[in-house]
Amino acid sequence: xxxxxxxxxxxxxxxxxKGISFEIMQxxxxxxxxxxGAGKTTTLKAISGLxxxxxxxxxxxxxxxxxxxxxxxxxxxxxxxxxxxxxFPELSVLDNLLLxxxxxxxxxxxxxxxxxxxxxxxxxKERKKQQAGTLSxxxxxxxxxxxxxxxxxxxxxxxxPSMGLAPILVGEVFDIIEEIREQGTTILLVEQNAHMALNIxxxxxxxxxxxxxxxxxxxxxxxxxEVRKAYLAE
Amino acid sequence: MGINIFDLLQVTIGGVAMGCIYAxxxxxxxxxxxxxxxxxxxxxxxxxxxxxxGLTFYVSLSFPFPLALIAAGVVVGVIGMVIxxxxxxxxxxxxxxxxxxxxxxxxxxxxxxxxxxxGSQAMSFPPVYGDKPIKVGQIILLPSYLWVLLISVMxxxxxxxxFTKTILGKAMRASAQNRNAAFLMGINVFFMDSLASAISAGxxxxxxxLVAPIFFVETEMGALAGLKGFAAAVLGGFGSIxxxxxxxxxxxxxxxxxxxxxxxxxxxxxxxxxxxxVLLLKPNGLLGKKAGDxxx
Numbered sequence: 001x002x003x004x005x006x007x008x009x010x011x012x013x014x015x016x017x018k019g020i021s022f023e024i025m026q027x028x029x030x031x032x033x034x035x036x037g038a039g040k041t042t043t044l045k046a047i048s049g050l051x052x053x054x055x056x057x058x059x060x061x062x063x064x065x066x067x068x069x070x071x072x073x074x075x076x077x078x079x080x081x082x083x084x085x086x087x088f089p090e091l092s093v094l095d096n097l098l099l100x101x102x103x104x105x106x107x108x109x110x111x112x113x114x115x116x117x118x119x120x121x122x123x124x125k126e127r128k129k130q131q132a133g134t135l136s137x138x139x140x141x142x143x144x145x146x147x148x149x150x151x152x153x154x155x156x157x158x159x160x161p162s163m164g165l166a167p168i169l170v171g172e173v174f175d176i177i178e179e180i181r182e183q184g185t186t187i188l189l190v191e192q193n194a195h196m197a198l199n200i201x202x203x204x205x206x207x208x209x210x211x212x213x214x215x216x217x218x219x220x221x222x223x224x225x226e227v228r229k230a231y232l233a234e
Numbered sequence: 235m236g237i238n239i240f241d242l243l244q245v246t247i248g249g250v251a252m253g254c255i256y257a258x259x260x261x262x263x264x265x266x267x268x269x270x271x272x273x274x275x276x277x278x279x280x281x282x283x284x285x286x287x288g289l290t291f292y293v294s295l296s297f298p299f300p301l302a303l304i305a306a307g308v309v310v311g312v313i314g315m316v317i318x319x320x321x322x323x324x325x326x327x328x329x330x331x332x333x334x335x336x337x338x339x340x341x342x343x344x345x346x347x348x349x350x351x352x353g354s355q356a357m358s359f360p361p362v363y364g365d366k367p368i369k370v371g372q373i374i375l376l377p378s379y380l381w382v383l384l385i386s387v388m389x390x391x392x393x394x395x396x397f398t399k400t401i402l403g404k405a406m407r408a409s410a411q412n413r414n415a416a417f418l419m420g421i422n423v424f425f426m427d428s429l430a431s432a433i434s435a436g437x438x439x440x441x442x443x444l445v446a447p448i449f450f451v452e453t454e455m456g457a458l459a460g461l462k463g464f465a466a467a468v469l470g471g472f473g474s475i476x477x478x479x480x481x482x483x484x485x486x487x488x489x490x491x492x493x494x495x496x497x498x499x500x501x502x503x504x505x506x507x508x509x510x511x512v513l514l515l516k517p518n519g520l521l522g523k524k525a526g527d528x529x530x
Contacts, residue, residue, distance in 0.1 A: 050414055074420035086415040088408045095404050102405060103420030151420070 001026045001186055002047070002155060007056030007066075009039075009046050016042045018210040019056065024155070024203075029177065029187045031201035031218065033194040033231055039210040040190040041083050044157045047188075048073045048080045060155070074103045079153035083160045083190075085144040089133025093124050096132050096143055100150030110150060117146040120176075138169040145176060155186045162193045174200060194231040198222045206231070240373050245494045246487065251379040253486020254386035258441040259463020260470060260478035261393065262434035267473055268410035269430030270322055272333040276341040277438050278460020282453060283310045283344065284439025285446040286352050289359055299362045303385075306443045307436040314435025315428045322431065323424070341456075348453040356450040363447055382444050389440055390479060393433075397475070406430060438463075458502065465509040471522020480520060 002024040009017040016039045024030045032040050045051035047058055049070035058066045060076060068076070079100075087096050097117060101110030118125035121142045127135060132143055141161060148156060158177065162170040174196050181187055191197035198204055201218035206227060214224065221227050259281060266274045284306045291302035317340055325333050363378040397403040409416040409426040416423050441459065449455070462485065470481025485505055493501040512519060 048418060050417060070414075070417035071420050071422045074418065080418045082415055082418060086412050088411045088415065090411055091404060091408060095408075098401065099404060099408050099416075099419045099421070102401065147419075 001061060002188070003059040004043070004047070005057045005059070007043075007046055007058065008054045009042055009051050010054060016210050017046065020207070020210070020212055021056075022205050022212060022215065024186060024188055026186055027181070027184065028202040029181050029189060029200055031194075031197040031204040032188065032190045032207055033192070033197055033204060033221075033227075034207035035231070036192065038207045040207055041159055043207070044080060044159050044188070044190055047157060048078065071103075074151055074153070077152070077154040078157065079148040079151050079155075080157040081144045081148045081159060081161060084163065085137075085140045087132040087135070087140050087143050087147070090131055092129050093132055093135070093143060094128040096147050097124075097150055100147035104151055109152075113150045113152065117149065121146055137164050138166070138172070141165060141169070141173060142176075145173075145180075149180070149185075153185060155188065156180060158187060158189045160190060160192060162191065162196065170196065194227070195222075241494070243373050244375060245490050247375060247383065248379045249487035249490030250483055251383040251386070251486070252445075252490065253466075253483035254383055254390065255441045255445055255459075255482070256462050256466040256485050257390060257479045257482025258386055258437045259459060260466035260482045261390070261475065262437045262441075263463055263467040264473060264475055264478040265430050265437075266434040267467075269406070269427050270318070270326075270333075272322065272330060272337065273464070273472075274434065275334065275337040275460065276317070276344060277434065277463060278456030278458070279341050279344040279348075280310050280314065280435040280438030280456070281442035281459040281463075282348060282456030283313065283435075284442030285359070285451045285455060286348055286442075286453065287439070288443030288446055289352075289357060289451050292362070293360065303440065303443050307439045310439035311432040311436035315432040317435070318428045318431035323427065341460075345453055345456070352451075352453060354453065356452040359446040359451055361447055378448050382448070385444055386441070389437065393437070394475075402429075462505045465505040467519075469508055469512050469519055471519030474519070474521045477519055477521035484520075 004020060004022050006019045006021050007017055008015065008019060020039070020043055022030070032043060034040050042051055046053050049068045049072070053066050057064060060078060065073065065076060088099065091099070097114045098110065101113060104110050123139055124143055124146060127139065132140065135143060145161065161173050161177065165173065170193065177187060177189065178200055189197055189201065198218045198221050204216060204218050204221040205212050206214040206221065214221065214227065259277060262277045262280065263274065266272065287309050288302050288306040291297040291305045292299055297305060321336055321340060322333065325336055363381045366377065368375045368377055368380065397407060405416070405421045406426050406429060408419065409421055409423045413423055466481035466485045467478050468481070469485060470477025470479070485508060488508060489501050489504045492504045
């Protein structure tokens, strides 16, 4: 479904991605794990067009989407939940969701999707008139995920969805991720919480200073000696 | 010298009317600041262009006044859009200082061009609002200020409706709050920048043509209006839309009260006393966010 081939990205003179390649099959959850600053977020930004790709290519369902203008990726049915949630703090919960459907021409479908999100996240419905910035961290994460799902993406890019959440909420978020996959959305999951991510991932890639150093099924990676030492703190 | 309640009421209405013009200017500063994080010192010249284009449309081309007003707003709005596209966008990733200097350059260029087109003579705008005073009981009101008040309030309400009720307005606010997240929603943030610049310029122009029948029209008239709009935006809290409106109205009122209670010589000083006072005592303004939200 998504084929990332040998991409290079730099911030100024600093090369952060040095030839990343990986593949995501339809219906999979693929995890990208690695330390802070390894290039995980940059990889997601490269896919969604927020980060210019200097070399290499990104194919989505056979179509070249390398360096697509960022606001055009969502129309290709790729949605991203950015790191740190990034809801629009001074807009209401409802307006945040409405903007999730900004690229969708059929506004009835947007309304239906919003209703679906309100059923899935009843707390958001209770707070639909509230400014998003006043929600708790967990609620903001639900809103960020809900907002990304309004456009009914085929591929969902999740950047550190567990960041800064209480352990009980982390479990909830991972349940939701599996639920989203069951409903047919393919997921690329970037996580520092490697344990949780590897438990639900069909396939995982370990990224280290801008390079993929290891790949395998979630299970293989979890049982890899070096990974256990480096990322699972065992 | 005494002042009775009726005089005070007239002074108040005149002050609020001028205050609404400052509010339009302050909104211009605010909207472009929220979108592009820059202080546009050419905002005053949009005011001037509104008046000069308005004069051309109304007098030379004999447009009816409402049409001249809308045409001036649209033409200057397009100029604002062109400035964003040709100057602000290419400079986007440069330090803020460069951008602000660029706005001063734009201001000087526009004034020079306006001088070539309209000349250096002050021109008078025909008295479109009529000059028959309106008597309400014992209060005598000048129709010009009432019209200015009415029309500018209407524009402020329309703007509020645009920002709170339309998806485009919400998308503009979203882009101002978080650019990258807005991109991820599929919002063409670049277009939102252009639109913000156009709306700011258009609001300035509307202010300019509205007061043109009260004052003279000349190519230097934007400087003071721009500074007062800036002072109003600072007073309200830079970046806040309700703040810009409140700041404008308070400034207009304070000016008019000072002019009638103390001396009209000090009218223009009031804005700058307020500006300095706010910056010294409450730098975030009345409704502004906490300091340090100057996102790079």
